[in-house]
Amino acid sequence: MKLTLDDAVLSRLSHWTTADVVLDYDQTIGETGRPVDGCAIGTRFRLIAIDKGTLPPQFDVVIDSNLAPIYFKKDGELFLTKDMTLTQNADFRVQLKDAGSLIDSNVQVLDLRSKVAD
Template sequence: MYLTVTTEAKEKLAPFADFDLLLDYDDGVGPLSKTGSCTLDGGFRIIAVKPGTYAKDYSETLDSDLGPVRYKDYTDMFMDNNMKLQINPVNKLLKLSGNSSGELTASVAIVDATNN
């Protein structure tokens, strides 16, 4: 799998350049879940964490224009082989789309968990 990150999206993520990035499908599973239980309202978000942390929960890696991005091993079923993280020109929020499936998440939150 590969995640293309546009120049504008890279600028939005620039404050987290020294941290690991997680592509988190927030399904209520794991220590960083804001949902707290299984939900049908899952969506992707980017979580910045201290390097090397949460490796047990986010054990898989995909390549990206920003370097390796970790994710939960079973969430690849919600992803495409080729994905794109870009800025929505209308609302200026990050959006994640897949080459085959179209829009995966319309508003990808950036979560700063670097103090955890």
């Protein structure tokens, strides 16, 4: 599996190289950057930077990307395809796409690290 970020998204996330990056689809990661109990109804993708070394064990799949390894949960692989892209549209929304369709038109981008490097 591969996820290619366009230049606009790469530029926006250039300071994420020192983070663990997670693609969350079911609200597993809470506002503290740590897992929360509970579940979400429906799929809402979020690209999240968390403190390096704090990756929850349920994120057991690595997606190759041109930013950094992106971690994902195996039980959500049915939502993904082999080659995907993250693009930023004219109104700055980040969209997750595969070769033939739009997977999510508004991927939330969150930096939940406790200390963000300058």
